[in-house]
Amino acid sequence: MSWTEFPLFAKALLGLLAIFCVANFVYFVSGDSPYSQRDMIALVVIFVVGSAIILSAGFVFRLFNKS
Secondary structure, three states: OOHHHOOHHHHHHHHHHHHHHHHHHHHHHOOOOOOOHHHHHHHHHHHHHHHHHHHHHHHHHHHHOOO
């Protein structure tokens, strides 16, 4: 399955998750953030686990909706 065949909802959720994580990381690096390094590690874990869930859901959705 190529990326172009991947369900649109999964692409959108993955994009929103990436934007959220990058925005929080940039905020952390700027120096004005109240976040600690532990919070940033948690953000990476959220991104990895969230991405895995979204990609799995998209794959399963595509698997069951083959035409």
